[in-house]
Amino acid sequence: MDLVALGERLRTERVRRGVTLEGLAAASGVSRSMISTIERGLKAPTVIVLARLATGLGTTAARLLDESTRAKVMVIRHEQQRALVDPGGWERRILSPNLPGVEFEFIRTSVPPHVVLGEFAAHAAGSREYVAVESGRLTVTVAGEDHLLEAGDSLYYDGDQVHSFANHHDAACVYYTAMEVP
The missing domain is CATH 2.60.120.10 (Jelly Rolls)
Known part of the structure; x- marks a missing residue:
């Protein structure tokens, strides 16, 4: 997992949705310091922490893990x-x-x-x-x-x-x- 890319996507989604670090901490139950550490690409979240962050942002973990792509047909090997x-x-x-x-x-x-x-x-x-x-x-x-x-x-x-x-x-x-x- 590319921790820097994950951190950037988390921060981008948070900012795009107008959510502060404090707001995401309150909504997700994940500490502000842990969110900051993940956003800076310094630590990998557990599966549960990633799910809580996604839920706190009203999105899915998939949105935080990968860039969006679009095609009429997609095979994911x-x-x-x-x-x-x-x-x-x-x-x-x-x-x-x-x-x-x-x-x-x-x-x-x-x-x-x-x-x-x-x-x-x-x-x-x-x-x-x-x-x-x-x-x-x-x-x-x-x-x-x-x-x-x-x-x-x-x-x-x-x-x-x-x-x-x-x-x-x-x-x-x-x-x-x-x-x-x-």
Whole structure:
């Protein structure tokens, strides 16, 4: 990950949206000093911190990771996809392109056994999230209510609620998330 480019995109999005460092800290729950350090390209954020910053700006993590591109047809090869690996061992792979003016993410997440991904902040009002489990079992907690999903199951929820993901089981889990932020 190019930390300088990530920092520049974070700062550009923050300034473009008229949000101060203090405002983003308040909206994201990430400290002002951490945001400043990331914007200067001195530190890589964890997957959760990047998600909180994106949510605080009302955008997606994909918008912060890559420049927007536009084409009628786009193939994103496996080696071109942004993969974020959390210190906890889970991987989040962004499958969707970053299109100008479109706040949408399509994500594949791989979770080892007995790993809790953590809590994701509520997105902007009107946001929508869809989850589909490819393999394993996944507990999705939305607004404090647990939903156990097994291979082949799917779930929809309004994205403007606090949500979390966990694999409490002995087998790895792979699931997909599609998220739209208005």
